[in-house]
Amino acid sequence: MTDRDETPDPLDESQQFDDPSPIRDDEEPPREHEPTEAELAVEAEAEPSGDIASDVALTDREAAANDAAESRRRFERRDAVRWSARGLAGLAAAALGVGAVLGATALPEDLRAQAQAPSTHVLPASPMQSRVCAGPVLRVGTADGQDALALAAIEEPSVTVGSLGGDVAQVPLTMRQAELPGAASIVQRGESSTLSAAQSVSVDVDAVRGLAASECAETRLEQWLVGGSTRTGRQTTLTIANGSEVAASVDVTVYGPDGPVETVGSTGVAVGAGQVEVLDLAAIAPGVADAVVHVASTGAPVTAHLQQTITRGLERGGFDVVDPVSALTGAVLPGVVVAEPSGLETQPDYDDTTPVLRLLSPTGGAVRVVFQSGDGSTIESEGSLEAGRVTDFPLDELPVGTLAVRIESDAPVVAGARSVAIAGEGLDFDWVAGGQPRSGASSIAVPAGPGARLHVVSTSDAEQEITIDGEAVRLPAMGVLERAVDGGAVEVVGDDLVIGVGYRSDSAIAGFTASPQGPAAEGVTVLH
Helix, strand or coil: CCCCCCCCCCCCCCCCCCCCCCCCCCCCCCCCCCCCHHHHHHHHHCCCCCCCCCCCCCCHHHHHHHHHHHHHHHHHHHHHHHHHHHHHHHHHHHHHHHHHHHCHHHCCHHHCCCCCCCEEEECCCCCEEEEECCCCEEEECCCCCCCCCCEEEEECCEEEEEECCCEEEEEEEEECCCCCEEEEEEEEECCCCCEEEEEEEEEEECCEEEEEEEECECCECEEEEECCCCCCCEEEEEEEEECCCCCEEEEEEEEECCEECCCCCCCCEEECCCEEEEEEHHHHCCCCCCCEEEEEEECCCEEEEEEEEEEECCEEEEEEEECEECCEEEEEEEEEEECCCCCHHHCCCCHHHCCEEEEECCCCEEEEEEEEECCCCEEEEEEEECCCCCEEEECCCCCCEEEEEEEEEEEEEEEEEEEEEEECCEEEEEEEECECCEEEEEEEEECCCCCCEEEEEECCCCCEEEEECCEEEEECCCCEEEEECCCEEEEEEEEEEEEEEEEECCCCEEEEECCCCCCCCCCEEEEC
16 A cells, blocks of 8 residues: 555545555556566466466466455355355254154154153052952831831852962942941952852841852943843842042933833942942832943942842742943953743743843844753754843743853944753742853852852863863863862863852752953053
C-alpha cells in the first residue's frame, strides 16, 4: 500500500475486497509490473506446461496467479462438500421420518435398531395353587320351621389331598351369616405340579340323609352349576367361597326350563375376603324344578357349590353337592350310573328318581350326545338346544350299567347327569359334572366312601399306555376304563384323559369329576 500524507477516509462495512489492487483515493489505474530483461530471458527459455505441480519454469507472476486459482478451486470444493454434507443430512432426516412411518421392518435386518424397555421378571416366593372345598352340610331354617333364616352346619366333611410335591396347608374360611366354620381352602406352595383335593360326607340326621363327594375346585370369575331344584320338598343352597385377600361382588342367575328366572337379591352379592356367603336358592328363585345356576364375580375369583336335599313328606330322598363347570363346546361325563328301573318313579312326586342328562346352552345350538359303555359300544343322539332353556333328557331307557357321556356342540354348553340309588334302606342321588381332559401326571384325591372306583375316559384318537399307581394299562382310542381304588390318592399318567371318582352302595351314591390342572403362580414382568 502506498504511503500518503492525507488520512484515508473511513471504510464502509458494505465495501467488498474483491479487487486485489491497492485501495486508492484517486482514479489512477493500477500500475502493471514491468519484467526486467533477466525475467524476460528466463521466460523465453522456458516451455510452460501450465501444470503447477511440474512446471517449475513458470514465472513468479504466473505461479502466483495459478496458486490463487487453485486456492479458489479448493474453496469451491470445500463449499461443495459442505453443501453436499448438508444435503445428505437433510436426506438422512427425511429417511428417518419415512422409516418412522413405514416401521422398522422396512430396513434390512442388519441395519435395524431395536430398543427394549428394561424389565425385571419377579417370581413369587414359591409357586402357589389353591382349591376351595364345599364345606360342611348346611341346613337353612330350624327343624321346627320357626326361623326360616337360621343357618346351621349339621355335618363336617372329610377332606383328602392328592399332590405330587410341595407344602400343602388348609386355610379355614368362615361363614359371614352365622360365624360358623366354612369351607377349607387348600393351598400348595413350593411345587408347580398337580394339586387335587376332594371331600366326602355321609349325613344321617333329622330330615337329611345321603352320601356326597365333591371336588375342591379352583377359584373362577365365571362358573356354572348344573343340578338342583327349588320345587316343594327340594332345598338347594348355594355357597360362594372367597379364598382371596380382597372382597368380591357376585351376580347369580338361575335358569329353568322356561329360560332365565326373575330373581330378587341375586346381584351385587358381597363376599368378603376369607368368607363364605350362603344363599337359599328358593328365596331368590322359588318353584324351579330343573335348575342351572350361573355365578359371575368381579373383584376376586370365587368358588361356588350347590348343596341339594330332597324330602318327600317324612321320607328322606338323599343329599348331594354339585361342583362347578365351565361353558365350552364339549364336555365328558365319566361314571354315569344307569340303574334298573324300580317303578318308584311312576308314583307322585318321585319323578326325579330317574337318571337324566341335563343340558343348557346360553346361546342355543346343535348338540350331539354319545353314550359309551365299558365294552366300547355306543349310542348316539343329535338335536338342538334352545338358548337359555334347561333341558332334561331321561336316560332310563339306556342299557343298565356305568356309562361315559360325551357332549359335542357348535355353541358353549354345560352338562350334568343325575344318577340314583334306590333301596329299602333309603334313597340317594348324585349329580355328575361334565369335565375336560388333562394330560401328564396327576395325583387324584380319593376321599373315604363305600366302593370307591376310578373312571377314566380317553378323548384321544390314538391308543395309548397309561399308568395307574405305576401299573401300565392299555387304553384304546376314545376308550373307557373303570377300576376299584383305595382311599387316599391315586396317581394317573396319560394324555387327554377325563378322570372321575365314584362311590356306590345299595342306598348311597356319590362322585365327582376331576377338573383340569390350572396354571400355578408364575410371577410378573415389571417394566422400568
